[in-house]
Amino acid sequence: MNSTLLLTAFSGSQPGPTLLGVDVVWASTMLVAVGIFAVMVAIYGALTVRDPMAKRVKALNDRREQLKAGITASTAKRRARLVRKNHTADKMRTFLGKLQVLQDSQIKEVQQKLAQAGIRSKDLAVAVIFGRLVLPIVFGGIAALLIYWVDMWPDLTPFKRSGATMAMLILGYKAPDLFIQNKRQKRTDAIRKGLPDALDLLVICAEAGLTVDSAFSRVSKELGRAYPELGEEFALTSIELGFLTERRQAFENLAYRVNLESVKGVVTTMIQTEKYGTPLASALRVLSAEFRNERMMRAEEKAARLPAIMTVPLILFILPVLFIVILGPAACSLSDAMSGGSLGGGKP
Structure with a gap:
């Protein structure tokens, strides 16, 4: 008998409040389950963070070995053995x-x-x-x-x-x-964001007395986690500065690999500094200020477009949820009251 009562109690003989034909208890249970699953996925993603520079450092080491091979190999036959063909x-x-x-x-x-x-x-x-x-x-x-x-x-x-x-x-x-x-676009945007900070670090390294290749190597290590794409490019430029016969070619390769006019400006400044002996720190400081102002202007432009962009999501997603949260309890209470009144009014 007790088991029969329990089955009757859990079988829905006494249904809970409904909203638009949906059981509120069931819907809230499903939402809680989805929230718990999202929290578990977020925790898993936070605990399994990988080093973004691991593969990049391996690629840079391979590039270093290729440059060594191209310089130390004395014959074309030896070069052919070192280069793997696809x-x-x-x-x-x-x-x-x-x-x-x-x-x-x-x-x-x-x-x-x-x-x-x-x-x-x-x-x-x-x-x-x-x-x-x-x-x-x-x-x-x-x-x-x-x-x-x-x-x-x-x-x-x-x-x-x-x-x-x-x-x-x-x-x-x-x-x-x-x-x-x-x-290409994602990589360019990531490099654009970190370029002003990289130039500030280059200014500090230049004022500390480091050489250009040492400064690029130091900045690549400092930017490895915050801006891995820019750190990779600077590390590769540092390696090419140490192995290529013409230092100008290393800077031109940097402009070749990055689709940014600002990087081309930095490369032009570095080439002129190498050629004419002009002060590197002052020129990089001016470029850093310009790039930082440009980044601030882009942020202000995005902030100005934000109200117009948020209009459609606000109408489609935020306002309906807000109405449900505000009017949902009142609608449930009113529905229960009307169903109770109709049942009570039917009695003699």
């Missing part, structure tokens, strides 16, 4: 060469975009060009198979079928460029 890239290059669609200017352009995106392998430039040729065929073939052969969407008109197929073809052609552009 056979897959060679096959793709041969295939594209037979089709006469591979141009040196095109390869150099893609290689620069890859370098600005933080991808050091030059063989991937051939893979990107090969992807532009193959991916439209793959995506377009899959779309044609699903739309025309399998007829997965029979309600589509002929115009929509043709438009969907053309959209997949364009997506296949643009997919490699979109991927590289996304990585």
Whole structure:
């Protein structure tokens, strides 16, 4: 008997308050479960933080070994043994060469975009060009198979079928460029944020009497955790300053790898300092002040756009929740009162 009463009590014979046909207790329980899961994910992410410079330091050490090999190797035969060839890239290059669609200017352009995106392998430039040729065929073939052969969407008109197929073809052609552009933009933004702080540290190192390559190495270590992308570029520049025969080439490589006009200005200043012996600290201090003002202006511009950007989320997400929180308890109480009154009024 007791077990029957307990089952009856937990089976919902006495339902709790409802709001818009949804049980409030059940909905709150699900929200609490989602919140607990989010907290656990946040704790896991906080406890498993990895060093962002581990892979970058390994890549820089590989670059150091490559520079050593290029300087110390005395014969072309020894250099050929030190450099590893990518056979897959060679096959793709041969295939594209037979089709006469591979141009040196095109390869150099893609290689620069890859370098600005933080991808050091030059063989991937051939893979990107090969992807532009193959991916439209793959995506377009899959779309044609699903739309025309399998007829997965029979309600589509002929115009929509043709438009969907053309959209997949364009997506296949643009997919490699979109991927590289996304990585390139994120890396450029990260370097732009840390550049004023890096110049301040370079000024301090220059006033302390450090050489240029030592200053770049010290700044790369200090910026390793806060701005790993900029720290990687400065570390690579420091390595090239120590191994390349022309120091000017190391600075030009920095401007080649970073898609920022401000970095090109820093590189021009460093080259003029090396050539004419002008004071480095004063020039870098002026550049740092300019870049810091530019960063403040960008922040003020984003803050000015914030009210207009927040209007749509405010209407769609914040105001409905606010109305539910304010009017929900009153609606539940009113619903209970009306249901109790209707039940009481039915009695003789």
